[in-house]
Amino acid sequence: MPSILNRLRPYAMVAPALVVFSLFYLYPIGYMIHLSFHEWNFISPVKTYVGLNNYREMLADDTFLQVLRNSALYTVMTVLLATGTALPLAIWLNRKSAFHAFVQGAIFSPHIISLVSISLLWSWLMDPEYGLLNGLLHLFGISPLKWLNDPGTALVSLVIVAVWKSLGYNTLVFIAGLQSIPPELLEAAALDRSKPWTTFRRLILPMLSPTLFFLVIINLIGSFQVFETIAIMTQGGPINSTNTLVYYIYEYGFRFFKIGYASAAGVILLIIVGTLTLIYFRLLSRRVHYR
Amino acid sequence: MARIELIDVVKRFKGETVIPNLNLTIREGSFTVLVGPSGCGKSTTLRMIAGLERQTSGDIRIDGELVNDTEPGKRDVAMVFQNYALYPNMTVRGNIEFGLKNRGVPKRERERLIRDICEIAGLTPYLDKKPQSLSGGQRQRVALARAMVKNPKVFILDEPLSNLDAKLRGQMRTELIELHKRLGTTFVYVTHDQVEAMSMGDRIVVMNKGEVMQAAPPMVLYEDPDNLFTAQFIGTPPMNVLPASRLPGLRTEGEGHAEFVGFRPEHALLSPETAELTREGLVIAGQIATRESLGAEQVYKLRCEAGSFFVKSFLNPYVGGDFALAVVPFERLYFFDRDGNRLRRLRAVRPQLAAAGV
Amino acid sequence: MSMNDAGRRSAIGQAAGVRRPLAARRIRAVLEAMLFAANRACMLLLVCAFALPFAWMLSTSLKTLPETMIFPPEWIPAEPVWSNYAVAWNSGPFLTYLLNSFIVSVGILILQMLTIIPAAYAFARFRFPGKGLLFGLVMATLMIPAQLIFLPVYLMLSDWKLLNTHLALILPFASSAFGIFLLRQSFMQTAEELIEAARLDNAPEWKIMLRIMAPLARPVLVTFALFSFITHWNDYFWPLVMTTNESARTLPLGIAKIRETEGTATWNVLMAANVMLAVPVLLAFFAAQRQIIRAFVYSGVK
Numbered sequence: 001m002p003s004i005l006n007r008l009r010p011y012a013m014v015a016p017a018l019v020v021f022s023l024f025y026l027y028p029i030g031y032m033i034h035l036s037f038h039e040w041n042f043i044s045p046v047k048t049y050v051g052l053n054n055y056r057e058m059l060a061d062d063t064f065l066q067v068l069r070n071s072a073l074y075t076v077m078t079v080l081l082a083t084g085t086a087l088p089l090a091i092w093l094n095r096k097s098a099f100h101a102f103v104q105g106a107i108f109s110p111h112i113i114s115l116v117s118i119s120l121l122w123s124w125l126m127d128p129e130y131g132l133l134n135g136l137l138h139l140f141g142i143s144p145l146k147w148l149n150d151p152g153t154a155l156v157s158l159v160i161v162a163v164w165k166s167l168g169y170n171t172l173v174f175i176a177g178l179q180s181i182p183p184e185l186l187e188a189a190a191l192d193r194s195k196p197w198t199t200f201r202r203l204i205l206p207m208l209s210p211t212l213f214f215l216v217i218i219n220l221i222g223s224f225q226v227f228e229t230i231a232i233m234t235q236g237g238p239i240n241s242t243n244t245l246v247y248y249i250y251e252y253g254f255r256f257f258k259i260g261y262a263s264a265a266g267v268i269l270l271i272i273v274g275t276l277t278l279i280y281f282r283l284l285s286r287r288v289h290y291r
Numbered sequence: 292m293a294r295i296e297l298i299d300v301v302k303r304f305k306g307e308t309v310i311p312n313l314n315l316t317i318r319e320g321s322f323t324v325l326v327g328p329s330g331c332g333k334s335t336t337l338r339m340i341a342g343l344e345r346q347t348s349g350d351i352r353i354d355g356e357l358v359n360d361t362e363p364g365k366r367d368v369a370m371v372f373q374n375y376a377l378y379p380n381m382t383v384r385g386n387i388e389f390g391l392k393n394r395g396v397p398k399r400e401r402e403r404l405i406r407d408i409c410e411i412a413g414l415t416p417y418l419d420k421k422p423q424s425l426s427g428g429q430r431q432r433v434a435l436a437r438a439m440v441k442n443p444k445v446f447i448l449d450e451p452l453s454n455l456d457a458k459l460r461g462q463m464r465t466e467l468i469e470l471h472k473r474l475g476t477t478f479v480y481v482t483h484d485q486v487e488a489m490s491m492g493d494r495i496v497v498m499n500k501g502e503v504m505q506a507a508p509p510m511v512l513y514e515d516p517d518n519l520f521t522a523q524f525i526g527t528p529p530m531n532v533l534p535a536s537r538l539p540g541l542r543t544e545g546e547g548h549a550e551f552v553g554f555r556p557e558h559a560l561l562s563p564e565t566a567e568l569t570r571e572g573l574v575i576a577g578q579i580a581t582r583e584s585l586g587a588e589q590v591y592k593l594r595c596e597a598g599s600f601f602v603k604s605f606l607n608p609y610v611g612g613d614f615a616l617a618v619v620p621f622e623r624l625y626f627f628d629r630d631g632n633r634l635r636r637l638r639a640v641r642p643q644l645a646a647a648g649v
Numbered sequence: 650m651s652m653n654d655a656g657r658r659s660a661i662g663q664a665a666g667v668r669r670p671l672a673a674r675r676i677r678a679v680l681e682a683m684l685f686a687a688n689r690a691c692m693l694l695l696v697c698a699f700a701l702p703f704a705w706m707l708s709t710s711l712k713t714l715p716e717t718m719i720f721p722p723e724w725i726p727a728e729p730v731w732s733n734y735a736v737a738w739n740s741g742p743f744l745t746y747l748l749n750s751f752i753v754s755v756g757i758l759i760l761q762m763l764t765i766i767p768a769a770y771a772f773a774r775f776r777f778p779g780k781g782l783l784f785g786l787v788m789a790t791l792m793i794p795a796q797l798i799f800l801p802v803y804l805m806l807s808d809w810k811l812l813n814t815h816l817a818l819i820l821p822f823a824s825s826a827f828g829i830f831l832l833r834q835s836f837m838q839t840a841e842e843l844i845e846a847a848r849l850d851n852a853p854e855w856k857i858m859l860r861i862m863a864p865l866a867r868p869v870l871v872t873f874a875l876f877s878f879i880t881h882w883n884d885y886f887w888p889l890v891m892t893t894n895e896s897a898r899t900l901p902l903g904i905a906k907i908r909e910t911e912g913t914a915t916w917n918v919l920m921a922a923n924v925m926l927a928v929p930v931l932l933a934f935f936a937a938q939r940q941i942i943r944a945f946v947y948s949g950v951k
Contacts, residue, residue: 193365
């Protein structure tokens with residue numbers, strides 16, 4: 001086979017994938033950044049260059065600041081709850097028996113069901129008049145809550161849904177991490193007279209830290225991207241209490257047709273997600289010398 | 292140093308009986324080696340002594356004390372794992388210190404102990420390194436140091452040399468023997484390599500399928516095996532075993548009926564077919580199939596009517612052609628019955644000079 | 650071999666009639682049994698927290714409308730109202746939705762297989778200038794979620810008049826950085842000797858790829874296929890953005906739409922629709938639980 005063809009072959013093999021990525025990932029990012037410096041209402045063929053105006057407008061917009069705050073709050077709460085409870089759960093459920101497999105499967109099941117299903121289900125569960133949650137509260141003598149209809153509780157309600165969905169996944173990933181710890185290490189620790197808490201703190205936790213970081217970052221990035229639950233359950237309300245970044249972009253792009261402005265918000269999202277990703281890779285490369 | 296006793300110990304794993312009924316005493320201060328093929332139960336036995344596995348029934352005593360319900364950490368047993376099991380997130384110092392810290396040893400004492408042990412183990416330059424950056428041999432030393440610093444009653448070693456290359460293995464073997472001499476602690480050592488077992492142990496326990504085939508000092512195992520398994524397990528090449536019925540020159544007297552006859556390759560002498568036989572022994576005629584020359588030793592594989600067998604010789608290579616007579620002195624013959632048990636009260640004698648057709 | 654000593658000692662120990670340890674052992678056994686039961690009970694409670702919502706969903710789907718408006722809520726309807734399902738099904742072109750979902754998910758999977766296998770193979774087995782950079786670029790896209798690029802891609806597809814077509818839902822996902830990553834790992838782990846033996850047998854490169862490496866990578870491919878199919882089947886966001894036409898929409902959109910058309914409170918019909926959406930996936934999950942979990946969990950833990 002001629003040597004030129006040989007040398008071109010690998011490029012030919014990666015070309016299809018690269019074309020898709022360049023076209024639908026890399027180019028759009030560039031395009032979005034470009035658009036963020038313009039004003040455009042999608043219908044007219046004219047895109048006016050406005051420099052940093054969009055950004056200035058955004059930072060002066062109270063709603064945007066609230067959106068940022070909501071996103072941050074939502075993310076922090078979700079990640080803390082979803083990973084913080086997953087670790088003790090993983091330690092509790094970490095055993096290879098049919099019963100344990102059943103329990104693990106049960107808590108994992110929400111992860112593979114569509115978010116639409118979950119959003120609709122929980123909208124019904126959280127119905128202020130006839131929902132099951134209020135019914136359960138009633139059993140304990142607690143007065144019903146307004147859940148999604150109250151600006152004070154709406155965001156927290158969404159957090160509950162998010163935690164319900166991701167808890168199983170986080171737990172199982174932790175379990176996988178726990179099971180990758182060679183059992184001899186734990187035996188050696190037992191022979192070293194290590195008490196359970198000491199073993200956890202000084203041996204298990206350090207060895208689990210790559211998994212922990214992975215989950216935290218994955219959950220963080222996922223939380224910033226939340227959209228479906230908001231679109232179906234609250235539409236950003238009431239009074240913008242559940243308006244988060246992606247929904248904000250969606251509204252400005254598809255409802256108010258302020259493309260440039262929406263793109264600018266998209267760039268902000270890009271910066272946040274990009275930073276988190278970089279942090280993850282930096283942490284990963286530092287701790288990769290474990291095995 | 293302590294004596295270890297296993298009394299009527301049974302171990303079952305999910306319906307499978309790995310150890311049916313084990314009775315074993317390990318003498319204090321001894322270097323006892325548990326040896327046997329994979330799956331024979333030696334590692335399981337070791338782990339039960341350490342407390343990492345719980346026996347299904349039976350008692351284990353260390354120094355006379357019943358330890359059935361004692362946790363591993365409190366049995367005063369130190370273990371060196373096959374893969375060393377060093378804590379990857381701690382330095383060498385941290386690894387050695389961990390057990391001491393858990394016992395509440397005060398800081399100054401800890402530092403002294405660590406310093407001493409590292410001098411003995413030659414680890415002082417590596418104290419602040421993590422296990423990943425150490426070589427196999429160095430990691431092994433850390434594992435040893437971690438065990439030694441606890442000054443235990445019993446040292447347990449689970450195939451510690453199997454991950455090292457041949458040269459290092461030989462080196463560590465002698466070091467371990469010297470260590471045992473110096474410390475005098477009871478050593479319980481597990482290996483599947485019979486050469487390692489023979490060279491290191493002062494008492495060897497040969498195990499098969501969860502049972503003790505024989506427990507004795509090395510030379511006793513070599514010269515006076517109790518059964519076929521032990522006889523064939525020790526020695527390189529292993530003892531030749533041929534069905535007694537197919538050896539025409541054999542005549543025995545005494546108790547028992549010999550089903551199998553065994554002799555060690557190094558006890559057979561090769562003579563040309565036409566030679567005058569001056570020794571009193573069993574004569575087997577055979578054809579030489581292969582010859583291996585290892586410099587000082589020659590190993591021949593011969594085929595005869597009864598099967599094939601090996602002859603090991605330290606003399607000059609055999610030059611008598613492809614056919615030879617292997618002569619085994621009568622006193623070097625071992626007899627076994629159908630179940631593989633050794634028949635000690637049977638002797639070989641010179642066959643009647645029968646007018647057998649040649 | 651002091652077998653006799655040991656035997657004697659155990660007999661002595663037993664004869665000494667140590668009664669107290671026996672009682673202590675019995676009490677401990679009882680405590681252990683209680684702890685075990687409590688442990689299991691807590692686990693079942695946990696399972697309930699996850700199973701109850703689904704049970705409630707099923708229960709609601711079989712109620713009449715007035716029955717859904719009882720407070721405190723009751724679980725079992727007077728008579729199961731199966732017609733809710735018919736109403737849900739007829740409230741929109743569900744057959745179309747189903748078909749679209751299927752075409753899109755399968756189309757994506759096929760295209761993904763076509764693009765990731767050669768790419769992963771090239772990244773795993775060849776050395777060429779710029780390989781590191783190109784691979785880095787591919788991996789970078791892992792961090793670019795749909796929510797970031799939907800707007801520009803929407804504008805692009807709109808320019809090309811591809812909105813409301815299957816292509817709009819398939820093409821952007823025609824490749825997968827995640828798939829390339831997984832497959833590359835798998836290819837790199839194939840023993841070099843196998844490939845050398847094949848080369849000595851004069852096998853052309855494509856044969857090596859298809860006949861030797863792809864079969865060995867089958868478990869990874871199956872894992873990825875499961876992951877991809879389920880993810881795209883469940884996707885709500887992308888079809889929402891890219892389609893406005895009923896004929897092009899997928900199942901998740903159809904279900905969500907019921908809420909808008911029937912008014913806000915026909916929960917029984919809505920839940921019936923929800924059951925129809927969720928049950929196939931749940932059934933698949935029970936059938937292939939281990940495979941599915943492995944697909945989602947282990948692919949994340951490198």
